[in-house]
Amino acid sequence: MEDTEKLVVDLVTKHGKTRNSLLPVLQGVVKEEHFLSEAAMIAIAKALNLSSADVYGTASFYSFLDTEPRGENIIRVCKTITCKMKGKHQIIEALEGHLKIKEGETTRNNKFTLLSANCLGWCHKGPVMLVNDDVYPEVGPDSVIDIIEKYC
Amino acid sequence: MISKKLKRVDIIFECNGCEPTEVVKKAMKKSPDEIIAAVIESGLRGRGGAGFPTGMKWKFAKEEKSDIKYVICNADEGEPGTFKDREILDVVPNKVLSGMAICAYAIGAKEGFIYLRGEYNFLLKKLQTIIDAFNNSMSKIGLDFAIEIRSGSGAYVCGEETALFESMEGRRGEPRNKPPFPTQAGYNGKPTIINNVETLVYATMIFRLGVKEFKDLGTTDSRGSKVFSISGDTPKAGIHELELGLNLAEFVEEFGDGDTKAVQVGGASGHCVPRKLFKDTIIGFEGIPTGGSMMIFNSTRSMFNILNDYLEFFAEESCGQCTPCRVGTQQLIKGIRAVKQGDMPSEYLDQLMKLTETMQIASKCGLGQSVANSFSSIVTNFREEMIY
Numbered sequence: 001m002e003d004t005e006k007l008v009v010d011l012v013t014k015h016g017k018t019r020n021s022l023l024p025v026l027q028g029v030v031k032e033e034h035f036l037s038e039a040a041m042i043a044i045a046k047a048l049n050l051s052s053a054d055v056y057g058t059a060s061f062y063s064f065l066d067t068e069p070r071g072e073n074i075i076r077v078c079k080t081i082t083c084k085m086k087g088k089h090q091i092i093e094a095l096e097g098h099l100k101i102k103e104g105e106t107t108r109n110n111k112f113t114l115l116s117a118n119c120l121g122w123c124h125k126g127p128v129m130l131v132n133d134d135v136y137p138e139v140g141p142d143s144v145i146d147i148i149e150k151y152c
Numbered sequence: 153m154i155s156k157k158l159k160r161v162d163i164i165f166e167c168n169g170c171e172p173t174e175v176v177k178k179a180m181k182k183s184p185d186e187i188i189a190a191v192i193e194s195g196l197r198g199r200g201g202a203g204f205p206t207g208m209k210w211k212f213a214k215e216e217k218s219d220i221k222y223v224i225c226n227a228d229e230g231e232p233g234t235f236k237d238r239e240i241l242d243v244v245p246n247k248v249l250s251g252m253a254i255c256a257y258a259i260g261a262k263e264g265f266i267y268l269r270g271e272y273n274f275l276l277k278k279l280q281t282i283i284d285a286f287n288n289s290m291s292k293i294g295l296d297f298a299i300e301i302r303s304g305s306g307a308y309v310c311g312e313e314t315a316l317f318e319s320m321e322g323r324r325g326e327p328r329n330k331p332p333f334p335t336q337a338g339y340n341g342k343p344t345i346i347n348n349v350e351t352l353v354y355a356t357m358i359f360r361l362g363v364k365e366f367k368d369l370g371t372t373d374s375r376g377s378k379v380f381s382i383s384g385d386t387p388k389a390g391i392h393e394l395e396l397g398l399n400l401a402e403f404v405e406e407f408g409d410g411d412t413k414a415v416q417v418g419g420a421s422g423h424c425v426p427r428k429l430f431k432d433t434i435i436g437f438e439g440i441p442t443g444g445s446m447m448i449f450n451s452t453r454s455m456f457n458i459l460n461d462y463l464e465f466f467a468e469e470s471c472g473q474c475t476p477c478r479v480g481t482q483q484l485i486k487g488i489r490a491v492k493q494g495d496m497p498s499e500y501l502d503q504l505m506k507l508t509e510t511m512q513i514a515s516k517c518g519l520g521q522s523v524a525n526s527f528s529s530i531v532t533n534f535r536e537e538m539i540y
């Protein structure tokens with residue numbers, strides 16, 4: 001709680017106390033805490049002199065600004081046309097089997113959240129997967145397991 | 153309409169080691185008006201998809217009286233099937249920055265931003281280093297202009313220019329009404345030039361190579377070349393720079409897998425061209441324009457599934473602000489599924505086509521307006537696949 005408030009204060013100091021800083025501040029909190037807790041959004045609202053509803057309204061618009069708890073590592077598998085053609089279903093299945101969760105869920109140890117995402121911009125090298133900010137193009141059902149093991 | 157032979161071009165990625173700052177220096181020997189005249193003369197049109205003449209855009213921004221103006225590079229590349237901007241920013245970022253600097257000099261802007269989609273965050277660190285060095289070199293050559301990066305957070309609609317401004321101003325990425333246009337009131341309500349990544353590189357290259365070399369390529373309506381993002385059922389998936397005005401049949405011969413059934417030109421918001429129309433289709437502003445996305449489908453693909461995927465994409469990415477788009481995209485999905493399952497007669501497809509026409513007229517931004525492109529081209533050309 002105190003950590004969150006300090007993080008928000010630091011981010012606001014870095015980016016400036018204006019509305020234009022809202023996205024960079026939200027992104028900064030997500031980078032550290034993996035999602036936006038109520039406490040974080042209230043702290044941001046206070047620091048930028050906005051209503052907390054306004055902060056939530058803005059955050060909830062963006063798919064990368066999660067407002068529900070997420071694991072330490074967020075896996076996003078591209079689900080758009082060409083990645084689907086190249087077998088994203090098998091990728092999701094392999095990850096679901098290995099992590100023992102369904103798409104949209106977080107592992108019990110809080111290590112991973114498995115999500116699908118719209119076009120990630122690697123259509124020539126599908127299927128593609130993001131783990132946090134790292135990109136893994138041309139993955140297969142076996143290679144994805146090796147990749148996520150690196151984040152354990 | 154006469155189409156051009158398929159011709160490979162190497163302008164965007166050539167000369168990796170060249171010093172783009174030199175190009176800015178060279179351009180600064182001309183007056184701002186001369187710069188704008190040269191861009192107009194070149195015939196360069198926006199490479200993001202909409203194709204607005206770049207020189208005219210710069211001219212409008214220059215004519216605005218304001219102490220503060222901005223140059224924004226739109227790197228929120230989200231159109232399914234498009235990935236060329238990522239490659240350009242990865243391989244030749246300095247050329248993008250130079251294009252922004254030349255624009256800034258021409259219109260009188262001191263601040264620039266690159267709005268980079270969140271999916272490309274892996275580029276951030278490298279880009280920041282390059283930008284820091286570039287900003288330094290600009291002050292050395294006496295141009296008061298500095299660039300910063302802003303990240304997106306996974307919203308396709310933020311590629312729409314006014315939604316992008318909203319996002320930069322810390323709000324939901326909901327498009328604004330136009331007018332006023334960005335050149336009049338853009339970011340922070342100030343005159344703003346917003347150009348696609350690739351457009352800015354061509355601007356740089358026009359001043360490096362000269363107007364004539366650029367203008368000699370392409371056709372009257374579509375000058376120059378274009379970077380194509382080619383994906384789907386093709387042995388040559390990847391990025392290819394080709395002269396504009398090419399014939400789609402030749403394109404398919406070069407890039408298809410021998411069994412091409414359809415090509416989606418311009419991504420989910422573009423047009424789907426069936427095999428029988430390949431030879432009559434020109435890729436360019438006189439035919440079918442594209443932001444570069446070319447998705448190739450062979451005969452094993454179900455066009456129903458493809459249309460269903462497009463619609464799911466639009467329904468998810470619709471910002472929800474205006475009713476035609478928010479409700480329309482949902483109804484289209486329900487509608488085509490009902491026809492496929494036999495719950496509705498095939499004539500219902502015609503009613504859905506009328507709905508897309510309404511969306512085209514009544515939606516606030518390009519997202520809702522362009523759903524009609526893929527919907528009508530797929531339903532018209534592959535009607536039997538929608539029903540059976």
